[in-house]
Amino acid sequence: MTLLSLEPPIYQIGDIYYSPTSGVIEYQGESTRLRAREANLLHALVLSFPDVLSRTEIEETLWKDSYATNATINQTVKALRFSLQDDQRTLIRTIPKQGYVLAVRPKIIASDETTNEQVAAFDSQLTQDEHVAAKTPQRQLLSSSFLATAFLLGTAAFALGASGQFAAKYARLSHQYNQHWILFTPEQGELQKLPLQPGSPTKYVIKSDSYYKICIRHQGELQCKTIDF
Amino acid sequence: MQNYRFLRLSILCIIAFLSAWAGHASYQYMNNPLLQYSGVWEGKGSFNVEGKEINSSATMLIGNDIRLSLNNSYQNDNFTVDATLVVKRHEHENSHLDLENKQVNGLEAFIEKTGINIPLNGTLVNANAWQVDDGNLFFDAQLSNGTSTSYYLRRKSNR
Numbered sequence: 001m002t003l004l005s006l007e008p009p010i011y012q013i014g015d016i017y018y019s020p021t022s023g024v025i026e027y028q029g030e031s032t033r034l035r036a037r038e039a040n041l042l043h044a045l046v047l048s049f050p051d052v053l054s055r056t057e058i059e060e061t062l063w064k065d066s067y068a069t070n071a072t073i074n075q076t077v078k079a080l081r082f083s084l085q086d087d088q089r090t091l092i093r094t095i096p097k098q099g100y101v102l103a104v105r106p107k108i109i110a111s112d113e114t115t116n117e118q119v120a121a122f123d124s125q126l127t128q129d130e131h132v133a134a135k136t137p138q139r140q141l142l143s144s145s146f147l148a149t150a151f152l153l154g155t156a157a158f159a160l161g162a163s164g165q166f167a168a169k170y171a172r173l174s175h176q177y178n179q180h181w182i183l184f185t186p187e188q189g190e191l192q193k194l195p196l197q198p199g200s201p202t203k204y205v206i207k208s209d210s211y212y213k214i215c216i217r218h219q220g221e222l223q224c225k226t227i228d229f
Numbered sequence: 230m231q232n233y234r235f236l237r238l239s240i241l242c243i244i245a246f247l248s249a250w251a252g253h254a255s256y257q258y259m260n261n262p263l264l265q266y267s268g269v270w271e272g273k274g275s276f277n278v279e280g281k282e283i284n285s286s287a288t289m290l291i292g293n294d295i296r297l298s299l300n301n302s303y304q305n306d307n308f309t310v311d312a313t314l315v316v317k318r319h320e321h322e323n324s325h326l327d328l329e330n331k332q333v334n335g336l337e338a339f340i341e342k343t344g345i346n347i348p349l350n351g352t353l354v355n356a357n358a359w360q361v362d363d364g365n366l367f368f369d370a371q372l373s374n375g376t377s378t379s380y381y382l383r384r385k386s387n388r
Contacts, residue, residue, distance in 0.1 A: 146237060153241055154248040161252020164260070174323060174359045183323070183359045183367060204367050206357075208377070213369075215379050221273040221284075222381050 004031035010110040011046055013102060014091055016084060017109075018042060027085065037062055038080040045092065046106045054099035180205060194227070262319050267291050269385045270366060276301075276378035278345050287368060287380040289314075295326070299353070299370075306342045308335035310353055326356040348373060358382075 006019040006026055017026040023039035025032050034042065044061045045053055059068045062076070077092065077100060084091055093103045160166075174183045177191050178198040184207040194212060196203060204215045204222075215224035258264065270289040275282050283303045290296040295314040300307055310333050314326040331353065340347060359367045366382040 150241060150244050154244045157245040157248035158252035158255075161249040161254075162256050162259075163252075164256045166249065166253045167256055167260075174361065181359070181361045181367065183361075202362070204361065204379070204381075206367075206369055206377075206379070210375075213377065213379065215367075215381075217381055220381075221275070222379050223275070224379050226376075 004033055006031075006110075008110040009108055011106045012109050013046070013106045014104045016091070018046070018106075020046070025084065032083060034083055035079065037076050038083055041076055041080050042084075045100060045102050049102050049106055052095050052099045052101045058099070183207075262316055262324055263291060263293065263295070266366070266384075270368075270382040271385050272366075272368065272380035272382035274378050274380040276372060276376065278347060281343075281345055283345070285378055285380070287370075287382065289368070289382060297328075297356070301339075303339070303343050303345060306339050308333065308339040308347075312353065314356060323360075324358045326358065328353060328355060 004024045005022060006017055006024055007021040009020065011018045011020070015027060018024075020039065020043040023034045023036065025034060025042075040062050041058065044058065048057070055070065055073055058073055058076075062068070063072075068076075077094075081087070081089065081092055086092055091103055093101050095101055174181060176182070177186075178196060180196045180203040182191065182205050184205070194205065194214070196205070201216050206213045206215075211226040211228045213224050213226050215222045217223075268291060270291065271287065273284070273286045275284050277283070281303060283301050285299055285301045288298045288300075290298075295316070297310075297312050297314050299310040301310070310331065312328040312331040315329055316324050317327050318325040336347060339345070354371045354373050356368060356370045358369070361367045364384070368380040368382050369377050370380075371377045
């Protein structure tokens with residue numbers, strides 16, 4: 001199995017490193033060798049940037065001694081996008097009725113004059129970058145904005161719970177009528193039948209199955225009387 | 230990226246759920262009747278048996294559980310009822326309480342001296358309590374003969 005390596009010149013296109021010499025791309029630490037026509041198409045896109053690469057230019061560059069139909073060119077572009085994992089077409093943009101163009105500026109990071117040591121140093125740097133990139137999601141996961149959101153959400157949810165929003169709701173069993181305490185839920189007009197005049201000493205009224213019990217406080221002791229229904 | 234967003238959303242959902250649960254638990258704790266009303270409560274009342282009015286004083290001790298002590302007297306004779314009250318239903322303003330471990334002392338002698346016919350195991354069946362007047366309690370003890378005796382309980386001390 002051939003060892004895939006980036007040989008100068010090396011271009012950086014977004015997160016992808018591409019060597020037209022070896023036809024190898026490297027993305028997230030994984031190296032892949034492009035098919036010849038895909039590599040040529042990518043190289044043509046790099047060289048033509050920022051101009052649009054027309055279908056005619058593609059045909060002239062990639063199919064010098066033959067011809068290519070639109071379907072063939074489409075298929076090659078599709079294959080290149082697949083190799084570059086560019087499903088969303090964020091790397092190779094289609095310009096309707098014109099052709100194709102790279103969405104990001106390709107940067108040459110190692111030229112033909114680059115020594116082997118420089119390439120080795122570059123590879124080492126690349127490995128480090130990938131290591132950092134692998135850690136990036138974790139940093140983003142615990143970003144200050146996320147932590148602030150989590151804190152606010154947690155505080156709001158705690159406050160909501162602590163306010164009794166999730167507790168069972170009860171019917172109000174006791175309430176005051178004039179200044180008297182009614183310790184049951186009265187029906188409409190029920191209290192008007194009872195001796196609960198305003199201004200009289202505070203009375204406490206409970207209701208059983210067959211009678212009302214009306215109590216008043218007298219010298220620290222409750223004195224009660226019952227009224228049958 | 231999609232998985233990453235899902236992970237963040239999941240974390241936020243878990244935080245929201247746990248925080249709401251913790252808030253709800255603290256609400257339940259703060260509104261626990263045993264905590265809200267802990268202390269010693271006292272009050273006086275009376276009840277009628279065979280046309281004779283028996284004076285009764287109640288002492289309720291609320292701590293980890295609720296202990297009720299009733300001292301019932303008629304003229305110079307008395308008997309006591311001690312019981313543990315168990316909260317069967319608590320609705321903020323009203324609690325329904327059942328009795329457990331009831332102990333009645335001095336009832337046989339009381340019946341003998343006064344001639345008042347009270348069931349030997351005591352008359353207390355269950356009780357209800359309401360919060361009234363600045364946190365005082367209206368306590369109504371249901372008796373086995375279908376009547377009840379009521380007390381206005383004031384807190385004498387916090388535990």
